[in-house]
Amino acid sequence: MKSVPALKWRYATKKFDSQRILSAEKIEILKTAFNLTATSYGLQPLKLVVVKDKELQDQLMAASYNQKQIGTASHLLVICIERSVGKEFIEKHFKMVQDIRKTPEEILEPFRESLIEDFEDKPVDDIKIWATHQAYLVLGTLLTICAVEEIDSCPMEGFEPGKYNEILGLKNYNLEAVLALPVGYRAEDDFFAGLKKVRRPVEETVIEI
Numbered sequence: 001m002k003s004v005p006a007l008k009w010r011y012a013t014k015k016f017d018s019q020r021i022l023s024a025e026k027i028e029i030l031k032t033a034f035n036l037t038a039t040s041y042g043l044q045p046l047k048l049v050v051v052k053d054k055e056l057q058d059q060l061m062a063a064s065y066n067q068k069q070i071g072t073a074s075h076l077l078v079i080c081i082e083r084s085v086g087k088e089f090i091e092k093h094f095k096m097v098q099d100i101r102k103t104p105e106e107i108l109e110p111f112r113e114s115l116i117e118d119f120e121d122k123p124v125d126d127i128k129i130w131a132t133h134q135a136y137l138v139l140g141t142l143l144t145i146c147a148v149e150e151i152d153s154c155p156m157e158g159f160e161p162g163k164y165n166e167i168l169g170l171k172n173y174n175l176e177a178v179l180a181l182p183v184g185y186r187a188e189d190d191f192f193a194g195l196k197k198v199r200r201p202v203e204e205t206v207i208e209i
């Protein structure tokens with residue numbers, strides 16, 4: 001679908017048709033879009049957890065104030081941040097740059113060392129906020145790609161991250177859940193599907209100078 005019609009077509013889906021499952025091809029597209037999203041310094045302090053186990057979805061729905069879109073979705077995407085972005089993590093990234101681009105060490109070294117220093121000086125909470133910003137950016141990419149691919153979705157921060165971490169065993173992966181994105185196909189009787197978009201007029205939200 002073209003971009004603007006796709007953005008008008010999409011809406012925050014509250015009820016999915018649980019009988020309709022996304023193809024493996026569509027899931028691959030979402031995984032690739034997640035991975036291709038730009039991140040600060042290119043560090044990708046994120047991982048995507050793709051849940052398709054319905055029992056797990058039911059448990060996660062209970063940890064999401066019983067919002068039905070979690071339980072009825074074809075798949076539930078959970079966007080997670082890395083718990084520790086430090087020297088080791090940054091060195092691994094630069095090793096990848098070196099391997100893929102064959103960039104000489106003398107060019108990479110000053111940038112790598114200043115980044116490591118910068119992160120070592122940052123309070124843990126600041127790093128968490130920085131990583132969370134990247135998670136929101138990914139959410140934006142995924143919402144747009146879903147719309148273009150005619151996949152229904154609902155962006156969500158209305159859940160208990162601590163419970164998600166526990167249910168999905170995210171500590172074992174050194175991750176924390178920050179956002180959820182149930183995806184699939186809208187239920188025919190989703191009341192919200194027929195509602196008009198509520199947006200301030202463009203003339204009010206855009207300033208041209």
Ligand SMILES: Cc1cc2nc3c(=O)[nH]c(=O)nc-3n(C[C@H](O)[C@H](O)[C@H](O)COP(=O)(O)O)c2cc1C
Nearest residue numbers: 010011012013014067154155156157158159197198
């Ligand atoms: C970051 C973020 C978090 C959201 N969290 C929830 C949520 O927990 N539950 C929900 O039903 N909708 C949630 N929404 C959906 C918004 O309410 C919805 O996108 C907004 O009202 C605009 O409507 P539309 O997406 O249908 O155009 C969230 C949206 C964003 C961007």
